[in-house]
Amino acid sequence: VIPFKNGDLYESDLIEKGVDNLTFAAGSAGFAFVDIRPRDEGNPQDRTVDVTYNVREGARVYIDKIDVVGNGRTLDRVVRREMLLTEGDAYNKALLERSKMYVNALGFFKDVEIREVPSATADKTNIEVAVTEQPTGELSFGAGFSSYEKFIFDVGITERNFRGRGQNVRARISTGSIQRNIDISFTEPRFMNRDVSAGIDLFSSALDYSEYTSYKSESNGFGLRLGYSLNGYSLLRLRYNLRSDDLSYGTTSTQCDDLIYSCGTGVTSSVGYTLSFDRRNDFVQATRGWQAIARQDFAGLGGDVKYVRSEVEAHWYYGFRKDMILHLQGLAGNITPFGGDAVRINDRFFKGGTTFSGFENAGIGPRDLSSTYALGGQTYAIGTV
Numbered sequence: 283v284i285p286f287k288n289g290d291l292y293e294s295d296l297i298e299k300g301v302d303n304l305t306f307a308a309g310s311a312g313f314a315f316v317d318i319r320p321r322d323e324g325n326p327q328d329r330t331v332d333v334t335y336n337v338r339e340g341a342r343v344y345i346d347k348i349d350v351v352g353n354g355r356t357l358d359r360v361v362r363r364e365m366l367l368t369e370g371d372a373y374n375k376a377l378l379e380r381s382k383m384y385v386n387a388l389g390f391f392k393d394v395e396i397r398e399v400p401s402a403t404a405d406k407t408n409i410e411v412a413v414t415e416q417p418t419g420e421l422s423f424g425a426g427f428s429s430y431e432k433f434i435f436d437v438g439i440t441e442r443n444f445r446g447r448g449q450n451v452r453a454r455i456s457t458g459s460i461q462r463n464i465d466i467s468f469t470e471p472r473f474m475n476r477d478v479s480a481g482i483d484l485f486s487s488a489l490d491y492s493e494y495t496s497y498k499s500e501s502n503g504f505g506l507r508l509g510y511s512l513n514g515y516s517l518l519r520l521r522y523n524l525r526s527d528d529l530s531y532g533t534t535s536t537q538c539d540d541l542i543y544s545c546g547t548g549v550t551s552s553v554g555y556t557l558s559f560d561r562r563n564d565f566v567q568a569t570r571g572w573q574a575i576a577r578q579d580f581a582g583l584g585g586d587v588k589y590v591r592s593e594v595e596a597h598w599y600y601g602f603r604k605d606m607i608l609h610l611q612g613l614a615g616n617i618t619p620f621g622g623d624a625v626r627i628n629d630r631f632f633k634g635g636t637t638f639s640g641f642e643n644a645g646i647g648p649r650d651l652s653s654t655y656a657l658g659g660q661t662y663a664i665g666t667v
Contacts, residue, residue: 283307292331297322304335309375313339343373346406352413356390360448361411363472364388366514373398373407380514385411387565390443392416418443432459448472450481462488469507479509489628494642495656499628500528503550519556524585525549527628548586548626554579562599569601581629588621589629614663630658638664 283303286296301318308316317338324331348369350361362368364384366377378396386394391413399408424436438454450469456462465485473480483505490498503525510518528547555578562571575595582588593615600608619625634641647659 297333300333300335304337306375306379308337308339309373309378313342313373341405343405343407345369345371345373346401346403346408348409348411350411350413353415355415355446356413356443356448357446360388360390360443360446361385361413363477365411367409378409383565385413388443388448390415390418390448434458460490460493473508477511479507481507483507491632495627495632495658497627498530501628502526515561516557516559519558521554521556521579523550523552523554523579525552527626529626529628549584550581550587550629551583551585552579552581553583554591562597568597568599569604569607571599573597582621587626587629588623589617589619589625591615591617591629609667611666612664614661616661618660625660627658630660631662632656632658633662633664638666 283300285299285303286293290296297320301320304318305316308318319336321334321336322331323334345367346369348362348365348367350358353361365381366384367374367381382394382396385391393412393414395412397410397412399410401408418441420438420440422436422438422440424434426434434456435458436454436456438452438456440450440452440454442450444451448471450467450471452468453466455464463485464487465483467481467483469479469481471479485504486502488498488500492498503523505521505523508520510520512518526547526549556575557577558573558575560571560573562568562573573596577591577593577595579591580589581591593613596612598610602608615631617625617629617631631647633646638646646662648657649655650657
């Protein structure tokens, strides 16, 4: 809490920082209004300074009312449900700071400020959540050129705060030389007024990897999603996907038999989960902390394909300055078939290009020696700084 120790050089900024840290610690213990005054006593003989913090505690404080101001479009309950404290709870400065982070992470507001306002009752305080709204809808048209997709065309419409209820609606069409995607999604962040998010996705895509692997695929399907916060730092997401794939490879059936094991149309029915742990100091622009994510999908709940697909991802942040942040990232994955099935080429991992800088698309992994085409891998591991 005290940002200095015996023998350190005296700095007035550190003295004030100590006041802020002690005030925050007192607030975390439930003391909203505390008076902390530092006192300096110089010792000319040994050229030192004694620093004493005089702390005057107030009574333990409870929250009387929580008011949301500045939200002309967003409903009050959208902000309130991100608060970790409610009326009647003991005041806790740490939970208020984290609540501010959650409200800001919604992306609906340009600025969020939480203020303590004295109440008419001595042992209570009012909380005022002041927000400044910003546009949440996007209508985009785009065209461009990239080393990955060559020419790209994109059109989409997104509303992240539909009807002011915090619902997310998106429709998007994009096409390039490698892939074409059409997807429509809807997400309800508080399904049935519970702390559970739910969503549905409809999608259609075509992938032309013939330049790198000599295979093409067309996929159509839908997905269902559920998400649940286990605590303030971890989140569990569940999903179900039903997808129909139409695969073609090269020009001969022999290539299908040898390399893909199953050309033509196949149905994939899978259930999966994502478990994430997030201890970053900021969800938008992290400068300290870490994040870990684990994903698994189990295909074989009906359909023609059977496999277990597992992936893990980890991030670590350390900020030396606001504009100098060290970010370490690690990723790994594996897909294992079962029931006598083989892994179809469109389910394998292709890394390179946008997924691993310094390599061309599908530039990492096993290849067909006769054609040099990439075959995709069943296991991968990547580390970046």
